Amino acid sequence: MxxxxxxxxxxxxxxxxxxxxxxxxxxxxxxxxxxxxxxxxxxxxxxxxxxxxxxxxxxxxxxxxxxxxxxxxxxxxxxxxxxxxxxxxxxxxxxxxxxxxxxxxxxxxxxxxxxxxxxxxxxxxxxxxxxxxxxxxxxxxxxxxxxxxxxxxxxxxxxxxxxxxxxxxxxxxxxxxxxxxxxxxxxxxxxxxxxxxxxxxxxxxxxxxxxxxxxxxxxxxxxxxxxxxxxxxxxxxxxxxxxxxxxxxxxxxxxxxxxxxxxxxxxxxxxxxDGEGATKVVEIQVQGAKTEAQARKLAYTVARSQLVKTSFFGQDPNWGRVLAALGYAGVNFNPQKVDIYYGKIPLVQGGLPLGDKHEKQAHRLMKQGTFSVKVELHQGKGAFRLWTSDLGYEYIRINAEYST
Amino acid sequence: MxxxxxxxxxxxxxxxxxxxxxxxxxxxxxxxxxxxxxxxxxxxxxxxxxxxxxxxxxxxxxxxxxxxxxxxxxxxxxxxxxxxxxxxxxxxxxxxxxxxxxxxxxxxxxxxxxxxxxxxxxxxxxxxxxxxxxxxxxxxxxxxxxxxxxxxxxxxxxxxxxxxxxxxxxxxxxxxxxxxxxxxxxxxxxxxxxxxxxxxxxxxxxxxxxxxxxxxxxxxxxxxxxxxxxxxxxxxxxxxxxxxxxxxxxxxxxxxxxxxxxxxxxxxxxxxxDGEGATKVVEIQVQGAKTEAQARKLAYTVARSQLVKTSFFGQDPNWGRVLAALGYAGVNFNPQKVDIYYGKIPLVQGGLPLGDKHEKQAHRLMKQGTFSVKVELHQGKGAFRLWTSDLGYEYIRINAEYST
The missing domain is CATH 3.60.70.12 (L-amino peptidase D-ALA esterase/amidase)
Known part of the structure; x- marks a missing residue:
């Protein structure tokens, strides 16, 4: 890292x-x-x-x-x-x-x-x-x-x-x-x-x-x-x-x-x-969107999903949560063309999962302090990447354990 | 409750x-x-x-x-x-x-x-x-x-x-x-x-x-x-x-x-x-927005803010986090007209805090399992209300403690 x-x-x-x-x-x-x-x-x-x-x-x-x-x-x-x-x-x-x-x-x-x-x-x-x-x-x-x-x-x-x-x-x-x-x-x-x-x-x-x-x-x-x-x-x-x-x-x-x-x-x-209790730095890349604005919207929706962020904390290659976040981002795309990679490991191809073996590889990758999640939409040239952290107990402790 | x-x-x-x-x-x-x-x-x-x-x-x-x-x-x-x-x-x-x-x-x-x-x-x-x-x-x-x-x-x-x-x-x-x-x-x-x-x-x-x-x-x-x-x-x-x-x-x-x-x-x-580890049910009311759509956007931005939700969990009347969430919702309004209430307790009037005494009252209110947060913008007739839960340790436990 x-x-x-x-x-x-x-x-x-x-x-x-x-x-x-x-x-x-x-x-x-x-x-x-x-x-x-x-x-x-x-x-x-x-x-x-x-x-x-x-x-x-x-x-x-x-x-x-x-x-x-x-x-x-x-x-x-x-x-x-x-x-x-x-x-x-x-x-x-x-x-x-x-x-x-x-x-x-x-x-x-x-x-x-x-x-x-x-x-x-x-x-x-x-x-x-x-x-x-x-x-x-x-x-x-x-x-x-x-x-x-x-x-x-x-x-x-x-x-x-x-x-x-x-x-x-x-x-x-x-x-x-x-x-x-x-x-x-x-x-x-x-x-x-x-x-x-x-x-x-x-x-x-x-x-x-x-x-x-x-x-x-x-x-x-x-x-x-x-x-x-x-x-x-x-x-x-x-x-x-x-x-x-x-x-x-x-x-x-x-x-x-x-x-x-x-x-x-x-x-x-x-x-x-240094994010609040962060244990991971994760790069979210969205490629192949129709426009850069759409890629940006998709990337932020994934990065802001509490479910995605807790899965990073739990080192769980939960592509289902990534897929669900893409789905509710309010961007029009064909779900049957979507590929998802964790690092270089493909987890989803054409909207369908590739199975347990790939998930186990991705789980090992996620033990590292930093890794990337790449979404390829195959629908245009719009791309955006951003960085986010995971969501763990320490975030709650820092932000909730305070009382006026 | x-x-x-x-x-x-x-x-x-x-x-x-x-x-x-x-x-x-x-x-x-x-x-x-x-x-x-x-x-x-x-x-x-x-x-x-x-x-x-x-x-x-x-x-x-x-x-x-x-x-x-x-x-x-x-x-x-x-x-x-x-x-x-x-x-x-x-x-x-x-x-x-x-x-x-x-x-x-x-x-x-x-x-x-x-x-x-x-x-x-x-x-x-x-x-x-x-x-x-x-x-x-x-x-x-x-x-x-x-x-x-x-x-x-x-x-x-x-x-x-x-x-x-x-x-x-x-x-x-x-x-x-x-x-x-x-x-x-x-x-x-x-x-x-x-x-x-x-x-x-x-x-x-x-x-x-x-x-x-x-x-x-x-x-x-x-x-x-x-x-x-x-x-x-x-x-x-x-x-x-x-x-x-x-x-x-x-x-x-x-x-x-x-x-x-x-x-x-x-x-x-x-x-x-029954939300994941929820300890609170909170009604978010936004009133006096220019349109209902704006009120809805503001209410959801507050309800989705991790910082606001952890403050509910911590029973902390952190109006500053509510105010910040309103501010980045992407809605145009005059911040100097904003009032914020927790239940019936006013915490912010005209964009300015009302002080420790009010915050202590609100802290007591937040010990209840259900309460409301009301935002009055004084800029129109648009209103929206929704319900959300708090964000605590149990949410992280349920969503992160899993490994493929």
């Missing part, structure tokens, strides 16, 4: 970016809970936010300031999501941004603020605001892992990944830091991902390439089908490498695209592996 | 209908697993079947024969769903219907055949066919509970309900027998419901009234969002009471409609209460 756990002592540096983290009392036991990224020069920026109708105030604020498409800094607190907090919650975001702007000497509207943790509680500004100065004072190129740890909530490990690329004697980096493990905790959690590069990028190209990478990574994972009020994925490009990409034809663009996809993919799968 | 468990010794009789059940070795330990309903005169009939693309052969056959809209008999086996069995499985259905037709002296195309149990295995005709004669020989007006027990799979109790109605000195009955407890078992299960009345009914009126009742009962429950390949709800009307309803204006129609709704509602909620 590909390891999604980050090596503990791995220090990721990205030219032109500084990091810091501090404890201001939002988490128990003096754990790191407030963190900062500073780009030494203004960075072009683009972000994908949650589409939840109850988007939290920091997301509303982020959407607004990112219309200008550049940032100097990012501040993130864990322990309080500042969601369901209304106008007062929005004012709190502005106060954090203003204080950071003052301390760092940059316009407040170039400071993105993110929050993750409990919802329905106002941000404790008395704890946060005095700590902004601390964050500035402790900025360092080598503190990326502190940042990664500070933004965690119930994550079992911090999530970081970096790709270094050489182009014509020069080099650039794509570095990502994320948190998220499904929607967790008494009052839920959030996916946050910050990707930094020292490239300079043409802004429309940057937006388009990031959107594509997000769709194939963070938007192609399904832990429990729930979506947080605070989800944010950010890409910053500050040009510190001296390299610039202006079009898809620029030398190095293909490598940048590949590196960006790798970083996003790694972080997304690390979240799945 | 309203009791959905049927009284063990309650014998339901319906004029003009006979029942029987036998054991033919599909279930272990000689349990009843094959059963029959015979209408003493041809009954008008209408049915709602699964919309799953992988509809099982008995469903395909049922759809075909019910185009003629009358039935003499129903045969049901438990222990084998005859699903994922292709052309051979379809031939098996025809053989069972033919044998029943021969034995009972009725056209085979007036015999509905249903199956529930494991999928992907051919029906053992050697066991079933010789037992048809036994079923005929043991037919009795008083064997409805035997029928109810025979069709159970992992149901914890048989599901029966009857309403007797008096109209102008005469009386008629609406009697329902059902099985189902979510999708269960290694290779899943099914919802089957057979409703019988001794009224004579105008066929279009019968179809319309049944569809409405099914939509508000069997189609308004959500155990795990999964839908079986074999789901069937049938209404038969044989006229044995001597009463006839030809239009919505007929005397007694309103009472019939009410009785039909009550029977369907009772059976549907009995399934929820």
């Amino acid at each position: 590909y390891s999604f756990r980050s090596k503990k002592n791995k220090v990721l540096t990205v030219p032109g970016y500084l990091f810091s983290a501090t404890s201001c009392g939002l988490k128990a036991k003096g754990k790191l809970d407030f963190a900062m990224i500073l780009s030494e020069r203004p960075a072009k920026a683009t972000a994908c936010f949650t589409t939840n109708r109850f988007a939290a105030p920091p997301v509303e604020y982020g959407k607004k300031i990112l219309k200008k498409s550049y940032l100097n800094a990012v501040l993130v607190n864990a322990g309080n999501a500042n969601a369901g907090t209304g106008k007062l919650g929005y004012d709190s975001v502005i106060q954090v941004a203003k204080r950071a702007g003052l301390v760092l000497g940059v316009p407040p509207e170039t400071v993105l603020v993110s929050s993750t943790g409990k919802i329905g509680r106002q941000l404790p500004l008395k704890k946060l605001l005095p700590s902004v100065e601390n964050l500035k004072d402790s900025l360092s190129a080598k503190s990326s892992l502190n940042f990664a740890q500070a933004i965690c909530t119930t994550d079992r490990w911090p999530k970081v990944h970096q790709v270094k690329v050489k182009v014509g004697g020069k080099s650039f980096h794509v570095t990502g830091i994320a948190k998220g493990a499904g929607m967790i905790e008494p009052h839920m959690a959030t996916m946050l991902a910050y990707i930094m590069t020292d490239l300079d990028l043409n802004l429309p190209l940057m937006k388009k390439t990031f959107k594509e990478a997000v769709n194939q990574s963070f938007n192609a994972i399904s832990v429990d089908g729930d979506q947080s009020t605070n989800d944010t994925a950010l890409l910053m490009a500050n040009g510190s490498s001296g390299l610039s990409l202006s079009s898809t034809q620029s030398p190095g663009f293909a490598k940048f695209r590949e590196a960006l996809h790798e970083v996003c993919h790694h972080l997304a799968l690390s979240m799945i592996a | 309203y009791s959905f468990r049927s009284k063990k010794n309650k014998v339901l009789t319906v004029p003009g209908y006979l029942f029987s059940a036998t054991s033919c070795g599909l279930k272990a330990k000689g349990k009843l697993d094959f059963a029959m309903i015979l209408s003493e005169r041809p009954a008008k009939a209408t049915a709602c079947f699964t919309t799953n693309r992988f509809a099982a052969p008995p469903v395909e056959y049922g759809k075909k024969i019910l185009k003629k809209s009358y039935l003499n008999a129903v045969l049901v086996n438990a222990g084998n769903a005859n699903a994922g069995t292709g052309k051979l499985g379809y031939d098996s259905v025809i053989q069972v219907a033919k044998r029943a037709g021969l034995v009972l002296g009725v056209p085979p195309e007036t015999v509905l055949v249903s199956s529930t149990g494991k999928i992907g295995r051919q029906l053992p005709l050697k066991k079933l066919l010789p037992s048809v004669e036994n079923l005929k020989d043991s037919l009795s007006a008083k064997s409805s509970l035997n029928f109810a027990q025979a069709i159970c799979t992992t149901d914890r109790w048989p599901k029966v309900h009857q309403v007797k109605v008096k109209v102008g000195g005469k009386s008629f009955h609406v009697t329902g027998i059902a099985k189902g407890a979510g999708m269960i078992e290694p290779h899943m299960a099914t919802m089957l419901a057979y409703i019988m009345t001794d009224l004579d009914l105008n066929l279009p009126l019968m179809k319309k009234t049944f569809k409405e009742a099914v939509n508000q009962s069997f189609n308004a429950i959500s155990v795990d969002g999964d839908q079986s390949t074999n789901d069937t709800a049938l209404l038969m009307a044989n006229g044995s009471s001597g009463l006839s309803l030809s239009s919505t204006q007929s005397p007694g129609f309103a009472k019939f409609r009410e009785a039909l709704h009550e029977v369907c509602h009772h059976l549907a909620l009995s399934m929820i209460a």
